Amino acid sequence: MPAELSFLRLPATQKGFSRLYQRQIARVITRSQFILGEQVWRFEAEFAGFCDARFAIGVGSGTQALEIALRLSGIQPGRGQEVITTPLTAPFTAHAIVAAGARPVFADVDPETLLLDPAATRRRISRRTAAILPVHLYGESCDLDALRLLAKATGCALIQDAAQAHGTEWNGHPLAHFSDWVAFSFYPTKNLGCLGDGGALVTNRKDLAEKARRFRDGGRAQGHVAQTSGINSRLDELQAAILRIHLQRLKSWNRARARLANLYDRLLAENAPGKVRRPLALPPSRGCHHLYVIRTRHRHALRGYLSKRGIATAIHYEMPLHLHPAFRWLGYRKGDFPAAERAAREVCSLPLHPFLRTSEVRRVADEMGRFFDQL
Numbered sequence: 024m025p026a027e028l029s030f031l032r033l034p035a036t037q038k039g040f041s042r043l044y045q046r047q048i049a050r051v052i053t054r055s056q057f058i059l060g061e062q063v064w065r066f067e068a069e070f071a072g073f074c075d076a077r078f079a080i081g082v083g084s085g086t087q088a089l090e091i092a093l094r095l096s097g098i099q100p101g102r103g104q105e106v107i108t109t110p111l112t113a114p115f116t117a118h119a120i121v122a123a124g125a126r127p128v129f130a131d132v133d134p135e136t137l138l139l140d141p142a143a144t145r146r147r148i149s150r151r152t153a154a155i156l157p158v159h160l161y162g163e164s165c166d167l168d169a170l171r172l173l174a175k176a177t178g179c180a181l182i183q184d185a186a187q188a189h190g191t192e193w194n195g196h197p198l199a200h201f202s203d204w205v206a207f208s209f210y211p212t213k214n215l216g217c218l219g220d221g222g223a224l225v226t227n228r229k230d231l232a233e234k235a236r237r238f239r240d241g242g243r244a245q246g247h248v249a250q251t252s253g254i255n256s257r258l259d260e261l262q263a264a265i266l267r268i269h270l271q272r273l274k275s276w277n278r279a280r281a282r283l284a285n286l287y288d289r290l291l292a293e294n295a296p297g298k299v300r301r302p303l304a305l306p307p308s309r310g311c312h313h314l315y316v317i318r319t320r321h322r323h324a325l326r327g328y329l330s331k332r333g334i335a336t337a338i339h340y341e342m343p344l345h346l347h348p349a350f351r352w353l354g355y356r357k358g359d360f361p362a363a364e365r366a367a368r369e370v371c372s373l374p375l376h377p378f379l380r381t382s383e384v385r386r387v388a389d390e391m392g393r394f395f396d397q398l
Contacts (some may be wrong), residue, residue, distance in 0.1 A: 028386065030335040032378045033211055034269060035218065044218075047264035054260075059240065062263035067223070069270055073190070076199035076225045078232035081258030082239050085186045085208025085222040089119035089156070091256065092204035092224055095234050096154055096180035100124030104153035108184075109139040110343035111363040112158040116184050117344050125153060127353060129345050134362040135303040137161075137370075141169035148173075154180040159188035159198070161339070162214070162313030163304045167193045167201040174202075182206065185225075187313040189214040190277045194307035199225050209258075209266060214280070214311050215273050217262040276377035280312035283375055286384050287315055294392030302370075314339055315375035321398065322371045328394045334387055337372040 034040050051062060063081050071079040082088050098104055106120045110129040117127040130143040139157045155174050157165040167183075174181035183198055185191065186208035191198060198205045207213075209221035224235050234251070237244050242253030291299060299317040304310060316339065319325060326336050343363040345355035357364065373387055 025333050025386070027333045028335060028374060028383055030337050030372070030374050031212060031376050033216070033376075034272075034378075035211075037378055040268070043268050044265060047268060048261060051260045051264050057260045058257055060260045062260045062267065063258055066258075066263040066267050066270070069267060070223060071225065073270060073273065074199055074205070074225045075197040076205075077227045078225065078229065080224045080226075080232055080235040080239065081263060082222045082224060082235075083256035083258065084220045085184075085206060085210065086115040086119045086122075087239075087254070087256040088206035088208070088222040088224045089116065089182065089184060090122045091235055091238050091254070092182045092206055093120065093123035093125065093154060093156075093180075094252075095231060095238060096182060096204065098123040098125045098153055103151055105149065105151045106154045106156050107144050107147050107152060107179075108156040109158050109160070109363070110345045110360050111137055111340060111366055112160065112184070112344065113186075113340065114344060114347060114349060115186075116156065116158055117350060120156065126151075127344070127350065128152070129343075129353075129355065129360060129363075131360040131362045132366065134365070136163070136305060137302045137362075137366050138163065138165045138305075139170070140362075141166050141173060144170065145173055148177050148179070152177065152179050154182055156182050156184055158184040158186075159191055161302065161310070161316050162187050162189075162191055163302070163310040164188065164191050164193040164198070164308040166305060166307075167198070168307075171201050180204075186210070186213065186222075188311055189273065189313075190311040192309040195309075199227055203228055203231055209262070214277060214313055215266065215269055217265045217269070219262055221258050221262045221266065223258065277311050279377040280375060283379055283381070283384055284312045284315050286381060287373065287375075287388065290385060290388035291317070291391065294388045295395045298395040299391070302366075312375065315373045316370050317373065318366070318369040319371065320369060321395075322369055325391070325394055326371060329387070329390055332390050334390060335374065338370060339372050340370075341367055343367050 133140040181202040242249035242251040
């Protein structure tokens with residue numbers, strides 16, 4: 024049997040990174056400041072520069088980044104507010120809405136892009152709508168022109184979930200150009216990941232950056248006196264130190280992802296013509312290729328075939344949020360969001376990461392060709 028081809032290989036598994044980590048960790052230990060110290064503020068400045076934005080605020084996770092953005096946009100528990108988002112995402116997007124004190128309201132995805140559909144979003148707007156929360160799924164940008172106009176016309180906040188979109192742009196502009204808040208995750212599998220949980224908020228507004236820094240630290244500005252409400256959500260020094268190492272390489276890693284995705288496109292067109300299709304990327308989107316996702320009604324059989332040949336795959340995501348038991352209280356039923364439900368039955372993620380070899384992409388494409396030839 025051929026060697027196992029894992030779905031993902033992280034930087035920590037690559038030669039030389041252990042030595043870099045140890046050097047940075049030793050610096051943090053020597054300074055003995057483990058929370059909100061030099062590594063955090065240096066990373067915040069560097070990540071803001073990468074995002075072509077004025078400010079970045081490091082927090083404990085991408086979920087808490089969304090929660091803080093929602094709270095600072097006027098969401099308060101007990102006011103009956105609603106936030107519109109996509110059902111085709113990880114549950115943490117909706118969990119953040121609930122944690123902020125609002126009710127998630129789902130709008131269906133565009134059947135071709137699998138991203139939040141602006142027209143479907145417009146139909147879900149009500150007097151209770153306080154925010155629109157698009158998710159840049161798989162690293163491709165939602166239609167930010169349409170969503171920004173909709174948010175402005177209805178007086179809603181626009182908060183972007185960019186957990187999978189480190190380096191993504193829309194129409195030649197960085198994501199922070201289109202809203203006050205962009206929330207990022209640094210979960211280890213992301214294009215920019217740490218060795219645990221971490222996240223950040225990016226904004227161009229100084230007043231909001233100052234509020235977010237207080238809010239993440241229990242409402243404190245200096246000392247131990249809480250000036251405002253807040254939570255405990257701080258990116259720690261050790262994770263910031265690791266992120267600084269990875270951030271130096273992120274642009275080259277994203278370029279490698281793009282090359283490999285293009286190779287997949289070409290080889291699958293040759294080996295399995297017309298057998299699989301890809302979610303459509305909107306022309307103004309310049310994505311970061313977080314995942315390489317195909318759609319096929321033969322997903323279960325394909326995954327089993329590839330697994331027997333040592334090739335690991337994944338599903339993002341196998342069930343839309345409105346059908347999760349955790350969100351049953353929202354009252355949705357099967358059939359409410361047909362585009363998202365069909366996508367959840369068809370999507371399959373193939374291995375894609377900066378350390379994937381072109382020979383491994385060819386192996387995946389060749390095996391997929393053999394699978395479809397036998398149908």
